[in-house]
Amino acid sequence: MVRIRQRPRVREAHADDIDGVVRLWQSVAGSGGAVYSLAEVIASCREDVAIVAVVGEEVVGAAVGRAAHAQGWLVFFALDDEVDPGVAGELLDALERRMAPLGLGTLSALVSEEGGGASHLEHNGFHEQRHLRYFERRLPVQRRELDLLKEVGGRVLPRDLWNAVAGMRQEKNLLEERLVAPLAQPELAARFGVVAPRAVMLFGPPGTGKTTFARAVASRLDWPFVELFPSRLGDAPGGMASALRTSFEKIGELEHAVVFIDEVEEIASRRGGTPPSPTQGVTNELLKLIAEFRDRPGRLLVCATNFVRALDAAFLRHGRFDYVLPIGLPDAEAREAIWTRYIPTDSLGDLDLPRLVEASEGLTPADIEYAARRASQEALGRAMRDGESAAGLETDDYLSALESTRATVSPEAAAEFSEDIASLARL
Structure with a gap:
């Protein structure tokens, strides 16, 4: 492999070096080796620590770091193929010296399995932690x-x-x-x-x-x-x-x-x-x-x-x-889930839930919630009147509450809904 004859100079990155770092990132990303996004790398170049290797004004290597509490992270590292591999050590050493005053305990790096760079890290004191796994979630709103x-x-x-x-x-x-x-x-x-x-x-x-x-x-x-x-x-x-x-x-x-x-x-x-x-x-x-x-x-x-x-x-x-x-109206499975949501956990095992599911057919979720809360309120009133002798919630409490619950959707409205499905629905 033909190498660049002039040895690169390692220094802190300037604003004019961003384009060169972008070129390196694009080269790494093309082979599946980029872990951090381009936006994150550029942000760290501007706000955190960035070291570059240059030949003349051309950026041929870069090491970008970020500090978080006592942890340092290597956000981006890349070196042109034609550059002497020894320059990698100079880049990483310069980055470490620049970040040392930040009070860091460790400097960590995440490396894609598809990308290169792992050998440079291993040769410069980084140890692979095989028991670790990397997880990432992109926030929905920037x-x-x-x-x-x-x-x-x-x-x-x-x-x-x-x-x-x-x-x-x-x-x-x-x-x-x-x-x-x-x-x-x-x-x-x-x-x-x-x-x-x-x-x-x-x-x-x-x-x-x-x-x-x-x-x-x-x-x-x-x-x-x-x-x-x-x-x-x-x-x-x-x-x-x-x-x-x-x-x-x-x-x-x-x-x-x-x-x-x-x-x-x-x-x-x-x-x-x-x-x-x-x-x-x-x-x-x-x-x-x-x-x-x-x-x-x-x-x-x-x-x-x-x-x-x-x-x-x-x-x-x-x-x-x-x-x-x-x-449309909730099916039997949905009605069971709605009842389960509003019936106290301690009472759930003593009730005839299938009977409540059947009795609430034709009701909306809000109707079922109203009936469940009404039954609980009536049971609380009974407990306050009868004291310790009051019975807990029973199936009849809920059935009684259902009898007092007016259905939001009338049979006529339900029939119109069926007609609208036939004439207007587009699935």
């Missing part, structure tokens, strides 16, 4: 986006919301296949010719969990969740249409986002009539915004409505919403 996310009322949701939606397997499978998989695994989706969705409409009777599913999708994708409230937009200076556009423009600056609009019929009702509907201008604006929203990757608009029939026909056309998905 620092520069935090203020913007707060401004639009968004937040990062807990990562377990998807698993917390028990039962409802048909709905979850549908959302997983249609929404989550194409967005989370775009390369796999492209292999099968699947285009990632940009917008989806969820419809169903009140209280069936449309908001819960929207939040669960955001949690599953690990994307920020931004909910827009039509009622609040209406109070903004300049009117609802202007507030809606401003909100979408700000959201457009985020790298990823699930945008949720509940009760979208408030701003997307049927147009027409004399005089025109007061919300007609807002509906027109929202239709334009959806078209623009669809041009940006890394975003998903989820709208929800209890009255899908009331929506303007233009909303449900192909090209605006990729899917129009029904969200």
Whole structure:
């Protein structure tokens, strides 16, 4: 191998050396050897410690370090192939001398199995710790986006919301296949010719969990969740249409986002009539915004409505919403999970849970929660009256509470929902 005849000079990095470090990182990344991202390496060059080997003004080697508490980390190390391997020791020694005053106990390095560099480390006093494993999680919101996310009322949701939606397997499978998989695994989706969705409409009777599913999708994708409230937009200076556009423009600056609009019929009702509907201008604006929203990757608009029939026909056309998905009443598995969530653990083993599941058919999650809390409240009152002789919670307590619970979804509404599935759903 032909080596560079002039021996490189080792010194601290200057601002003008960044381009050379980037070139080295790209060379290492091309062979699968980069552990830290380019952004992290550049940040450490500017803010932490960076040593370079140069021939003239050309950067032919670099060692970049970062201190965290008493631990030092080798963020990046690379050397051109033509450079004498002995320069590696000079780079690492210079980095160690520069970082020593920081009070570090150890200097550690993470090396990709695919990349090189391990031999240089072994020859310069680094010892491989075979019992260690490296884990990494990319944060869903970067620092520069935090203020913007707060401004639009968004937040990062807990990562377990998807698993917390028990039962409802048909709905979850549908959302997983249609929404989550194409967005989370775009390369796999492209292999099968699947285009990632940009917008989806969820419809169903009140209280069936449309908001819960929207939040669960955001949690599953690990994307920020931004909910827009039509009622609040209406109070903004300049009117609802202007507030809606401003909100979408700000959201457009985020790298990823699930945008949720509940009760979208408030701003997307049927147009027409004399005089025109007061919300007609807002509906027109929202239709334009959806078209623009669809041009940006890394975003998903989820709208929800209890009255899908009331929506303007233009909303449900192909090209605006990729899917129009029904969200119905909880199935038996979901009802069992809801009961389990609200029944005290000490009482759960003494109850006839299958009987409660059967008796609560046709109820929404909120209905079941109300019945469970009512039964607990009645049992507490009984204990206060009867003292130690009071019986604990029994199945009859819950059955009695169910008799006093009015179903949110009437049989007529359930029948209309079935008709809407047949005529409007797009799966």
